[in-house]
Amino acid sequence: MAGSGAPMRSVAVHTLGCRLNRYESDGILQKFVESGRYEARSIEEGPDVAIVNSCTVTDQADGRNRQAIRQILRKNPNCSIVVTGCFAQTDPDLLRELPGVALVVGNDRKSRLFELLEQHFQKTATAMPFEAVLDHRMRPGIEEPFAYGAVLPQGHTRAYLKIQDGCDRRCSYCKIPMARGRGISRAYAAIQEHLRVLESQAVPEVVLTGVNLGWYRDPETKQRFVPMLEELLGGLSHTRLRLSSIEPCDVDAPLARLTTHPLLCSFLHVPVQSGSTAILRRMRRTYSAESFRRRVETAKGINPDIFLGTDLIVGFPGESEADFQASLTLLEQLEFARIHAFPFSPRRQTVAAQLPGRVPPGIVRERMARVRELSKRLALRYARRFIGTAREAVLEPGRQPGVWHGLTDNFLRVELPAGMSAESCLVSVTIDRVDEHGVKGSLLARA
Structure with a gap:
């Protein structure tokens, strides 16, 4: 503890990537603060220790990891930088080349990051040479996959709870099984208890996270x-x-019916990756474009108001113009409200990295622009359906002082009038106006 003579240090966590990382970052920060040896700071406040929780889903993600590390070091040259997460697990040697990185902790040891950093400080005293602490096998055996429990949100109003980790699927383009290991699930009793704690703390929304939620099986x-x-x-x-x-294979009528429950958000993010069955086969996905359509149509038939998001890989090897057009057609016909598109990037030690038929970069850029245009159009179309209606929303502070946003159950981010008095809770908002600049609304009452 701080009174034992150990110096009090400051720590910040910078998170890249998915909601699973966000949850683990909150857990890491909570553990450091509860130790009594660290106080939480933001990266901008110049902490003694900056922890970068990295992502490696694409080449762009790898680049953002390196960029974040360089920016932290530039702002605070005396900062000790610790890198953990998926990029740390799969590519520690690349991190070794970056100035300022003192410690790399893979996903397999992430739950022990506090202890490992304390040991590192003790070993190095004043100097901070590079050290990597991870299982160098590409299939990590994560020591404590559910080390963090009911983690109260740090700097945001919604909490995250990991109920599953890892993946046993072998999509040809995906590196995540190498970084996260085999699928594993948290015990139902533990999930129930963590939710009870979060609800007792008046947390308005909890996002259930995992690499593959539908794979969940209670281990008991x-x-x-x-x-x-x-x-x-x-x-x-x-x-x-x-x-x-x-x-997609986990979207069915029972799940769709649950999305109409008043305490489950009317929201599904279902990654299609491609609307071409031929490309889906090359990706080693477990569905066809037609079966994807049927499952999404089933969900929409049961819950017509549901917000549907998806992921799309653009320029996968062998993707023809007809294949790409099939993706656009499918997404428009199914009226996805949000399309997260990213260009194909060959990931080391994946099957797709060796596939022939690379799409020229210029064509990929042109296709990406077309997807972005479609995504904007579909997002506006979806949001405008709700003008004049009331939705339940979680209040969140905006980027500007005095500005609040409400995140509705169906994932509309509603800008509310400036200067209003608010707290982080569930409220009812009306959707007043929708344009290319966003969704505007007004506060009705506490929900």
Whole structure:
């Protein structure tokens, strides 16, 4: 503890990538602060220790990791930089080349980051030479995949809760199984208890996260995802749940019916990756474009107001103009409200990295522009459907002082009038206006 003579240090966590990383970052920061040896700061405040929780889903993500490290070092040359997360697990040697990186901790040891850093300080005293602490196998055996429990949100109003980690699928382009290991699930009783704690702290929304949520199996009872989710909802009184992402093969009528439950957000993020069955086969995805269509149409038929988001890989090897057009057509016909598109990047030690038929960069850029245009159009179309309606929203502070936003159950970010008095809770908002600049609304009442 601080009174034992150990120096008090400051720490900040910079998170890249998915909601799973966000949850783990909150857990890391909470553990450091609760030790009594560290105080939380932002990166801008110049902490003694900066922890970068990295992502490696694409080449662009790898580049953002390196950029973040350089920016931190430029702002605070005396800062000790620790890198953890997926990029740290798969590419520690690349991090070795970056000035300022003192310690690399892979996903397999992330839960012990506090202890490892303390040991590192003791070993190095004043000098901070590079050290990597990880299992160098490309299939990590994560020591404590669920080391963090009910983590209260740090600097944001919604909490995240990891209920699953790892993936046993072998999509040809994906590096994440190398970084996260085999699929594993958290015990239902533990999930239930962590949600009870978060609800008792008046957390308005909890996002359930995992690499592959639909793969969830209670390790004790073997209960599957949808029955587990239904039981969780039955035990809550006011905190709502949101699903981070769900694979297409796990979207069915029982899940769609649950999205109409008042405590489950009317939201599904379902990664399509391609609207061409031929490309889906090359990706080693487990569905066809037609089966994807049927599953999404089933969900929309049960819940017409549901917000649908998706991921799309543009320029996968062998993607023809017809393949790409099939993707655009499918997404427009199914009216996805949000399309997260990214260009194909060959990931080391993946099957797709060796596939022939690379799409020229110029064509990829042109296709990306077309996807962005479609995404903007579909987002506006979806949001305008709700003008004049009231939705339940979680209040969140905006970027400007005195400005608040409400994140609705169906994932509309509503800008509310400046200067209003608010607290982080569930409220009712009306959707007043929608244009290319965003969604404007007004506050009705506490929900």
